[in-house]
Amino acid sequence: MPKSNADVAVAGNGVLGLSIALELVRRSPGLRVVVAGPASRPGAATVAAGAMLNCFAEVTDSTDRHPASRAKFALARAALDAWPHWLEGLHDEETGLGPTLVAPGTFVVLGARSTPTATRSFDAVHAALKEHAEPHHEVAADDIPGLRAVPNERPVRALYLEREGAVDARAVLQALENTGRLLGVTFLDSQVSQLLGTRDAVNGMLLADGTELSAGAVVVAAGAVSQSLLDQLVPDVTPPLLHGTGFAVQTMRHIAPGFDSVIRTPTRSGACGMHLVPLGGGVEYIGATNIVLFDPSPGPRIGVTQSLLRFATDQFDTRLGMSAIQRWHYGSRPVSLDRFPLLGPTSTPGLFVATGTYRDGFHSSPMIAGHLANLILNPGSTPELLAPFTPQRPPIETMTVEASIDLFVSDAVETATEYGLRLPYFLDTDPVAAQARNEANQALERLDRPLALTPEILAAIRDASPEHIQRLNTYLNTTPPRRPAPTRADLVLQPE
Ligand SMILES: Cc1cc2nc3c(=O)[nH]c(=O)nc-3n(C[C@H](O)[C@H](O)[C@H](O)COP(=O)(O)OP(=O)(O)OC[C@H]3O[C@@H](n4cnc5c(N)ncnc54)[C@H](O)[C@@H]3O)c2cc1C
Incomplete structure (x- = not known):
């Protein structure tokens, strides 16, 4: 079995994996950083992104x-200031700019x-x-x-x-890779199939091509599929992806x-x-x-x-x-699950996570990369800004369960209207709202404890397979709620 060594191994070659690798070698020249990920990047968010730098x-x-x-918001605001300098620091292979x-x-x-x-x-x-x-x-x-x-x-x-x-986005990805290579980052065109180590210490990763990569620190930045890697060493403690x-x-x-x-x-x-x-x-x-x-x-x-x-x-x-x-x-x-990113160290020493950025991870990537590189090089201090996004956490709830049901209902009515729903003057949208309310309640009934979730996440739970629901409930039962949990009686159930 081929073997290779690194100080830091990054699983994932999207904008986050590449930016973190780049920041690491910039801050610590000579550090051996390896990024593993398929060069074709199937299903990657970064490749599909409009890459608006919007805060x-x-x-x-x-x-x-x-x-x-x-x-x-503070992270996105700092990124807005950081982008001009960040772009200046990247080098396109052809132009060098x-x-x-x-x-x-x-x-x-x-x-x-x-x-x-x-x-x-x-x-x-x-x-x-x-x-x-x-x-x-x-x-x-x-x-x-x-x-x-x-x-x-x-x-x-x-x-x-x-x-x-x-x-x-595609040009920036290319420039990130090119700049990283110039500064000594190694790129391996292969999937990570397994994290190596135990819950007490990560010590590398196994690639799909059989390469065993030993590393002092591992960063999981494999986008939406990071879950399968996290399940190997820190199962059921991070909000599902x-x-x-x-x-x-x-x-x-x-x-x-x-x-x-x-x-x-x-x-x-x-x-x-x-x-x-x-x-x-x-x-x-x-x-x-x-x-x-x-x-x-x-x-x-x-x-x-x-x-x-x-x-x-x-x-x-x-x-x-x-x-x-x-x-x-x-x-x-x-x-x-709670729509907030997962950024920072885990309880397994040496294992870091950078994912869950949802709709604006491209924009925030320079700031995320800076913070993660700092955490990896100086373990033990999570900056206040990243504290809410610690990967092992109960779900962040930003509203009450009732408010989340109401939001699901109004969202359904608005989406129907956006898609062209037009009713005669003597009818209103009550039937659409009632149907949506039932769906929201049915989705929540699948959970072992009521949770305030946004409409698109509730819809995913409504449609999820029993296996996903079981894993989700295991996570909920493993992570205690942050506040006194609302009981089922708190839910306003509509008659069928
Ligand atoms: C249509 C669309 C539009 C968007 N528009 C914007 C926008 O305008 N502005 C903005 O800021 N954000 C936007 N986003 C969101 C943004 O793209 C993401 O937040 C960000 O790109 C996430 O980057 P990532 O590196 O975490 O994940 P990804 O880009 O998904 O990268 C993960 C990488 O890991 C690799 N990988 C997968 N499995 C493994 C494995 N087992 N081992 C190793 N590697 C693996 C994949 O091939 C992939 O390259 C958009 C997203 C989409 C889908």
């Missing part, structure tokens, strides 16, 4: 409501038919921009270059965020002018909102769908695919209908 554009009305949400922003700013638009959630998110974005004196200005729809929405979808309000642009499956298309403009900045909706029901990222030369990235699942489907579903394309042409530019599809992207955002 304020991601704000919702719940960003300020819980310490963990505030910590996540760092990748640049493909789009310099972001328009956040609120369409005429926006749902109440989208409107609340838009207001929250605006309030946060003002509170933090972040450069922005309000714009009229007529002043957004490239915009041509259908009349009933035209933006009624819009903001331009000067510092929030986008990069080409799910796949936030996302679909996007890359198109070539046929009818000019197209966009020269990112254009996006605020965060809205069930997903991250729709966005278009101009990649240059008429190429545009249109994303993204979001369906959270325990077991991802092998490809995007036709239903959401159809809606994404329709929403983009209706809400951004009808001329997109003439663009040619160059390729499509499909990847799994790593999302944890």
Whole structure:
């Protein structure tokens, strides 16, 4: 069996694995760092990402409501400042220069038919921009270059965020790998099939090609599939990871002018909102769908695919209908049960985790890499900012169970409306709401203790296999709740 040695071995070659490896060798030249992961990166989130560098554009009305949400925002805010320097430090193989922003700013638009959630998110974005004196200005729809929405979808309000642009995720990934190689990082084109060691100490990993890699520290950064690796040494103590499956298309403009900045909706029901990222030369990235699942489907579903394309042409530019599809992207955002990232050391000495970043891990990657590298090189001190995201934790609950059921219900009604539900004046959406309430309660009934979860996670639990539910319950029974747990009687159950 081939053997190899490293000081730090990283399982996973997405943006997090590569950025952490790079930060390690920058901070400690000569450190032997190995990154293992398949070069083709099947299902990787990073490859599919629009790579918007969005912090304020991601704000919702719940960003300020819980310490963990505030910590996540603080991380994203620090990343916003860090990106220009981070890009300068990367080297593209051909040019020797760092990748640049493909789009310099972001328009956040609120369409005429926006749902109440989208409107609340838009207001929250605006309030946060003002509170933090972040450069922005309000714009009229007529002043957004490239915009041509259908009349009933035209933006009624819009903001331009000067510092929030986008990069080409694939180009940055390539530049990260190239820069890491120049600084001595070793890349192995192979899956990690097993972590080596015991619960008391990790000492390396076994690769699918049979290579045994011994290492003083191991970082699990394998995206949504990190769960299977964590199960080997720290089973049932980290919030389970799910796949936030996302679909996007890359198109070539046929009818000019197209966009020269990112254009996006605020965060809205069930997903991250729709966005278009101009990649240059008429190429545009249109994303993204979001369906959270325990077991991802092998490809995007036709239903959401159809809606994404329709929403983009209706809400951004009808001329997109003439663009040619160059390729499509499909990847799994790593999302944890409580939707917060898993970042830092575990109870197994030497074993670190960096995953669960869900929708904005690309943007936060420079900060995450810096903190993780520091923790690995100076074990024992978790910075206050990362404390809420310690990988071994009970689920973070940011609302009551009742509020989470109500959110599931309003989300279902809003999604139905977004997808075209239109009722005659003498009917209301009560039947849709009642059905959704039953579904939420049925999903919660599958858990050994009631839990406040977001709508897309509750939907995944509703549809999960009994095996996944059993594992989830084992985790819940292993990790004591943070607060007095609500009882079943606390749940407002609707009659069937
Ligand atoms: C459609 C879409 C759009 C997005 N848009 C944005 C955006 O605009 N802005 C933003 O900030 N974020 C965005 N995200 C989220 C962002 O992509 C993720 O948060 C981030 O890329 C996660 O990076 P990662 O390295 O943790 O995971 P991944 O990118 O999934 O990387 C994990 C890597 O591990 C490898 N791997 C898997 N199994 C193993 C194994 N056993 N051994 C070794 N390696 C393994 C995989 O091949 C993969 O390369 C988007 C995601 C999607 C899907």
